[in-house]
Amino acid sequence: MNDKGLLIVLSGPSGTGKGTIVKKLLEKNSTCLSVSMTTRTPRVGEEEGKSYFFVSRETFLEKVEQGKMLEYAEYNGNFYGTPREFVEQKSAAGQDVILEIEVQGALKVKSACPDAVMVFIMAPNMQELKNRLVMRKTEDEQTIQNRMNIAKRELEKADQYDYIVINDTVDKAAEDILAIIGAEKCSKKRREKFINEVKKQC
Amino acid sequence: MNDKGLLIVLSGPSGTGKGTIVKKLLEKNSTCLSVSMTTRTPRVGEEEGKSYFFVSRETFLEKVEQGKMLEYAEYNGNFYGTPREFVEQKSAAGQDVILEIEVQGALKVKSACPDAVMVFIMAPNMQELKNRLVMRKTEDEQTIQNRMNIAKRELEKADQYDYIVINDTVDKAAEDILAIIGAEKCSKKRREKFINEVKKQC
Numbered sequence: 001m002n003d004k005g006l007l008i009v010l011s012g013p014s015g016t017g018k019g020t021i022v023k024k025l026l027e028k029n030s031t032c033l034s035v036s037m038t039t040r041t042p043r044v045g046e047e048e049g050k051s052y053f054f055v056s057r058e059t060f061l062e063k064v065e066q067g068k069m070l071e072y073a074e075y076n077g078n079f080y081g082t083p084r085e086f087v088e089q090k091s092a093a094g095q096d097v098i099l100e101i102e103v104q105g106a107l108k109v110k111s112a113c114p115d116a117v118m119v120f121i122m123a124p125n126m127q128e129l130k131n132r133l134v135m136r137k138t139e140d141e142q143t144i145q146n147r148m149n150i151a152k153r154e155l156e157k158a159d160q161y162d163y164i165v166i167n168d169t170v171d172k173a174a175e176d177i178l179a180i181i182g183a184e185k186c187s188k189k190r191r192e193k194f195i196n197e198v199k200k201q202c
Numbered sequence: 203m204n205d206k207g208l209l210i211v212l213s214g215p216s217g218t219g220k221g222t223i224v225k226k227l228l229e230k231n232s233t234c235l236s237v238s239m240t241t242r243t244p245r246v247g248e249e250e251g252k253s254y255f256f257v258s259r260e261t262f263l264e265k266v267e268q269g270k271m272l273e274y275a276e277y278n279g280n281f282y283g284t285p286r287e288f289v290e291q292k293s294a295a296g297q298d299v300i301l302e303i304e305v306q307g308a309l310k311v312k313s314a315c316p317d318a319v320m321v322f323i324m325a326p327n328m329q330e331l332k333n334r335l336v337m338r339k340t341e342d343e344q345t346i347q348n349r350m351n352i353a354k355r356e357l358e359k360a361d362q363y364d365y366i367v368i369n370d371t372v373d374k375a376a377e378d379i380l381a382i383i384g385a386e387k388c389s390k391k392r393r394e395k396f397i398n399e400v401k402k403q404c
Binding site for chain 2: 179
């Protein structure tokens with residue numbers, strides 16, 4: 001019985017440490033990261049199928065029309081999106097796929113894949129979130145204030161997620177997500193096939 | 203923020219190895235085992251409050267009337283039940299409580315405590331379940347057949363549980379239950395307090 005892999009959607013406000021958590025998860029677990037598709041030109045060092053799948057605008061829009069994108073959006077004149085095929089192939093092979101994505105995109109993925117495991121990552125409190133943004137030293141005060149305002153709006157969507165992981169330490173947050181993956185595989189809805197098979201043996 | 207402990211209800215057919223899994227869990231984790239209340243006479247070596255809470259028939263029935271038992275049943279003229287107070291005290295102190303109980307009792311606990319985490323433990327298949335019952339060498343063929351018939355009826359109730367843990371190896375099953383405990387603590391419904399507190403900080 002080759003169980004399907006999970007699609008784990010991670011999102012949450014900027015500064016909660018999603019990227020670091022994902023790195024830790026990929027080290028610890030046999031999960032893989034979803035690869036996005038884009039119409040932007042590859043930068044030096046970027047690899048096809050690893051950094052992104054690079055396609056033309058025509059190909060991208062064709063895939064959108066054919067329902068082959070779980071979500072997509074346009075930034076600075078380029079399209080970015082999550083191709084359904086990559087996720088489905090990995091999942092069919094029993095591999096768990098992690099998708100790190102902002103909240104609006106995440107909720108679109110949830111509509112397209114109701115079986116996705118939705119994880120909202122948050123700092124322990126708003127002050128800590130601000131501290132982390134300040135510590136980056138990459139954004140000016142106005143940008144940080146903008147990010148904090150976006151964070152407030154994103155928090156309003158937290159109740160549309162299955163789990164809320166508090167990133168106090170990266171290790172604990174990664175451990176929580178691994179626990180979520182383990183628990184979800186035992187969840188009643190994912191054990192239906194097993195229960196039906198056992199009942200047939202009676 | 204002192205989070206409440208969880209009530210984890212473990213049940214499943216006889217022979218699935220629930221007892222061994224519970225032992226492993228108590229070794230690995232800061233969980234404690236729920237202590238039952240009974241009207242039967244203590245046996246040599248049994249300790250009040252550890253093996254059971256030993257009470258008179260009158261006291262027991264009084265507690266039932268006052269709604270102080272999560273579930274109870276009568277076997278061989280003695281009452282056995284799960285006192286609500288023990289579970290609630292441990293939970294209030296942030297401690298997770300494990301309750302190992304047969305399926306009918308488990309479903310009563312679920313009605314009394316909708317927040318309980320319901321875990322159904324099963325052998326990998328019916329043949330393996332039978333093998334394990336035979337291996338015990340404590341029951342005759344008729345008793346084993348009866349247990350298998352009960353197992354079939356219990357399997358029909360599996361869909362009323364939140365999780366199905368397959369006890370292939372005890373270590374993996376205990377690990378799955380620890381993952382379930384970790385994941386449940388991150389579940390949206392148990393993070394409501396956190397989310398509301400963070401929203402107030404905005």
